[in-house]
Amino acid sequence: MAYVISDSCISCGSCAAQCPVSAISQGASQYEIDPNTCIDCGSCAAQCPVSAISQG
Known part of the structure; x- marks a missing residue:
């Protein structure tokens, strides 16, 4: 499932x-x-300073 x-x-x-x-x-x-396009690697979520990214 892609991140959002x-x-x-x-x-x-x-x-x-x-x-x-x-x-x-x-x-x-x-x-x-x-x-x-998202490959569900989670790199973006780990980088977000406000924790705005999660699996959708």
Whole structure:
């Protein structure tokens, strides 16, 4: 199951920089994870300073 970013996202970009498959991009109001590209590695969740990323 792909990871998701909650509304707690502060748009710092640290998750996108950590993603090995470039599944994370800036959306309209916060970063978003493409569920079709996400490989469920969890690197983004470990990097998030506000714990806004979890498995969806």
